[in-house]
Structure formats: structure tokens, C-alpha cells
Amino acid sequence: MTKFFQLLASGLALGAIYALVCLGFVVIYRATGVINFAQAGLVVLGAFMVYNATFTWGLSFWLALLVGMLFGAALGIIIERLVLRQMVRQPLHAILLVTVGVLLLVEPIVTTIWRSPQPSIDTPFELDKLEIGDVRILQISIAAIVIAAIVLAAFFLFFRYTKYGVAMRATAVDQEAALMQGINVNGIIALSWAIAGVVAVLGGAMLGANAGPKTGLGVGIGIIALKALPAMVLGGLDSPGGAVVGGLVIGVAEVLAGGYYAEFAPAWLKPGFHQVLPWIVMLVVLLVRPYGLFGTKKVQRL
């Protein structure tokens, strides 16, 4: 059981990171109807930005995280302004590809400015562990879970009770109707991008600080960030709550499968299975529920 709890904690930490990244996908999908592949790029840039703030500028970890979040929000708004705003009313495939184009920009920019891969981001927790009986959990994993919980709770309160949260929900239902009620739709879209930028930076910093599985800091964490896609689809594309459930399910399933592989896997199941497991889980759920667990089912009319 010791091993199970340790893996569970690690899985929850990874799941919390997935949930954060996923929330970024969901808010942009709700505001604009587009899957923003550039989100994975924001995760990578954010991780390196936080690294830069701690290592080069010598800021403390928490201050660096704050700087990174501001940077992420600004970057999100800039990308929306410069690129996506130009694509309004264009075919969906073209918009999707433009976000991929932004994603492709990130890796060369990061490797021009920083060396990749790096050791990991320095945190005040270092490699300290919390011990409960035999179970030993990295403190950074717990920090990731707590930070994600705080940010997600803040988002849901904002989303539920503030004027801007209501405006965001109204925009997701019908942009034109929202415009008629005096809602600044462009402002809401910019706000969605800023939120996506903030959660991406947080997710990237946690991955870069080795919360959950040991990933280190490198452009490779963009691929991990893309695993938030099955989490998002699993939860339902337009459901922020689904993003959290999907992220946790995928994170825990992935880490448990990786941890128990050596003991239980039959010989024909080759290593690396835990990395495709998120996608398989997603496919199975989609076959049963084609709009994910909590996605809005679209009614087809003639």
C-alpha cells in the first residue's frame, strides 16, 4: 500500500498540472471555439521564464512565479492581438493551423535564448519529503496540488460570482447576443487568453520543478503539456470542471500504470505503455460518451 499512496500522490500532482494546462485549453475553446495548440508552447515558455527569473535574476521562487504569471498573461494577450484577432471569421482549419504555427515558433526561440535541457527549477522545497508513516511524498508535489487547488478554486469563484465571469459565460453561449447586452466580447477573449497564459506558466513551472514525475526542464515538456488534450476531451471540451476531473483521472492513471508496469504487465505489453494510456482512456470514454464526461451535448436540428 505504501507504494500505492506514493504513486497516488505523484499522480495527483501530475493530474493537478494537467488540470491547470487543460483549464487554459477550455477557457479559450469556450471563448473562441478553437483548440489552441499554442497552449503547449506557453507552458514551455513559462517554465523557462520562471527559471530565468530564479536563476539569472536571482528572485525567490514565489516572486519568480508571480513574474512568470504576469509574463504569461501578457504573452497570451499579445498572441491573441497579433495573430488570432486577424483570423476572425476564417475557416476553422486555418485558425487551428495558425495556433500550431505559434507552437512551432516556441522551440527555436527557447533554444536560442536558453540552453535546453536544463537541470530543474530551484524551489524552496528542494528534495524534501513529507513522511506519513512509510509513505514519503515530495513536498514540491504537494505544493503543486495545493497551488493548483487554490488557482482552480479562485477561477471557479471568479467564473461563478463576478461580473466578468458571467460575461465570459454569456460570451460562450452566444457571442452576438452577448455583444447586444453591452459585453465587451473582444475584452472577454483577451481575458480568456490571459487566464490561459497564467495557468500555462504555473503548469510549466511545476513540470520544470519536477513535481509529479521527474521531467526536468527542457523543450520536451511541451509534449507532456499536449497530454492535457486527452484530459480536456475526457472531461468535455467546454467544461472547466471537466478539465479538473479529466486532468486528475489522466494523471493518476498514467503514473499508476507506469509504477505498476514492472510487477503486473504481461510480456507482450512493451515499456512506454503508460505514455499511451491517457490516449487509450480518452478513446474508451469517447466511445461511450461522445461529448466527454461533462461536455455540452449539441442538439442537431434541421
Place this chain on the structure above:
Amino acid sequence: MTRARGMLRHYAQDVRLVRSPSGLLSVVALVALFLWLPLFVNDSWAGIFVVAGYSAIAALGLNLLTGYTGLPSLGTAGFIALGAFTASYFGRTAESLPEGGLGWPFWQYALLALALGAAVGFIVGLPALRLRGVYLSIATLALVFVTLYVLKSWEVLSGGNSGASMPIEVKLFGLNFADLGGDDDIFLGDLPFRNGAELFSRNHSLMYLVWAVVGVVGLLCRNIVRSRPGRALQAVRDRDVAAAVVGVSLFRAKVGAFVISSALATLAGVFYGLYIQYAVADEASFGLPLSIQFLAIIVVGGIGTTYGPILGALLIAVIPKFIGFLSDLPLIKEIFTETPGDVGFSEGNFAAILYALLIIVGLITQPHGLAGISRRIGGYFRSWPLVR
């Protein structure tokens, strides 16, 4: 009263394969170009045309699926991998390599690849009946990762982590399409065919085979699109519930589109394998970027047209050559600051940034792609004195 050129008066005119004398002329010109061009390009350009050729085959299929049936797919890379390793295992000769192989002739493993692609496409197509839009594209992306994992685990087929090499000879109709020149030089008039120091290379030979297949596939796609099944596909794209109400079988349209496009992508994978000659089943070679590239080809070329994917494939294949040309300019060479073992602006980063910027700027300025541009130019001339 004379009729404006290009005006259609009968339905029969609209479905005609070649609509005008000038269309016929351009077909003849294209065939002449096909026979002539490989003799006059050097090896690296021949390689680019081979890349453009296999990309066009897969893109034509993807266009049928995404452009005409409205089912977005990010799964192309998985089928490319399937085709490449089918060619590898069934085509390579047992004595040439320690890992062995079956040594089938080209037409057998190409047909097998088509059949395998169609079968997998059928299975993939079934969920397409239930999933819509973005859900479907992410589901097809999942199939890329699953396919790669299965291929990589199946070490006999793919060589696992160390990868597998591809057939050396490509024999068809008694000709070896990997080496048409053979030991003798090909003569053009009195001169043996040489480009600099090299002879008629593997790429020159493959170029004939690949583009012959592009021609056949293009004709097939055009025929599907202009006939009854094609109308059904477009009806499903525009509104699938309405199409079902007027009697279009959604099962046949959606699953059929998946079967055809998957079979074509797998065939393209065979040529991909023959071109690169060695492949490893991992995400670096067959991952999301490769799938995206095919989507980029049809969007850049012009989605929902027959010639768009071919134009797009040519353009995307030429971009690396264009970037290489730019990197060699003295002015640009000066801005590379990378020193070994340190960070800085390298040639590779320049290429990657330029590629991404080309996609972004191209899509912002021309969201309907090359086909949109050529349609505008054509429209200008057709309606000539009446233009602004």
C-alpha cells in the same frame, strides 16, 4: 450572343472531367512535364519532387476526408508509419539484412499497404459516426500515438528502438524504379545524362513512379468528387443530418471517406519509406508535426479542391530548399551567433522560425490558400473587361 467563357449551362458540363479545350491542353502539358522534368533536375531537386509526390498522395486522401466530407483528421502520420513499415518488412530482402525480410515485389506490398490502410481506416471510421469536430480530430490524434506504440512494440516489423531499413529495389513491370538508369548512362541526344558528378539517381527514378501514382490518385479523387458519391460526401459535410434525411447513408459516406483516405495515406507511407530508406517508429519521426504538415498542405493548397493538395504539397516541399537558399545569403549568415556548446541563433533555429512565420503570415493573408489565389486570377481573366 456569345456565352461568357467558363459559364455552365448544363449539369453535364459541371461534372465533365475536362471542362474546356484549355483544360485538355494543360493535361497534355502536365504529362509532358512529367516525362521531361526528371531528366533536367539535379538529385536534391528530384528528392524534393519525390517528397512533394508522396505528400500529394496523402494530402489528396486527407482532402477527400477533411475538405469534402468535413471530418478533420490529425491521424495521417499514423498511416504514414503503417505504410513505411509494411514496405520495410514485406519488401526488404532477407539476405540483405540481418533482421531479415520477405522480399515481396513492389506491387504486392503496395497493395497490401493499401488493404491494411483501408482496414485500419474502416475501424477508425466507426467512431467518426459518433464524434464531431474537435472531438474527432483529437481522437484521430490519439490513434497516431497508439499506432506508433503498437508498431514500436512489434519489433519484428519495425525493429523497435533501432528502427528498420526499407527495400532497396523497387521492381515493377520489369523495371527497377529505384535505379532506372541502371549501370548504363541515360543518353539525351549525344550526351550521357549527368548533373554535375551524379548520374540518374534513386530520387530521379522514384520521381517517375511517385508522380505516376499521383496522377492516378488525382484522377480517382476527381472522379469521386464529381460523381454521385462525391455529391453525397459534400452533402454530409454541409449538414450531415440533412443529408441523412434525403437518403444519404452516413455510414457509407463517413466510413467510406475514412477508408479511402487512410488507404491513400498508407500508400504514401510506402513511398515515404522508399524515399527516406530508414525509419524508427517514434514520435520524433511520425508524431503530431507530421500530421500537422499534411493538414497544412491541404489548407495552404486550398481545402476542398482537387488541385489544391498537389499545389500545397509542392509548396511545402520546396520551403526547406527556399530556407536553405536564404540561410546561405551572406547577409543572413552574419546574424547566426551560435558558438559550439553555447546558446545563440543557429541556422536550424532560423529555418524553424521562418517556417513557422511563413505558415502564420500565409494563413493570415491568404486563408483560402493557393487555390483561392489561382481562382481569383482565373476569375479576373474570365470576366476581363468587367473587372475593377
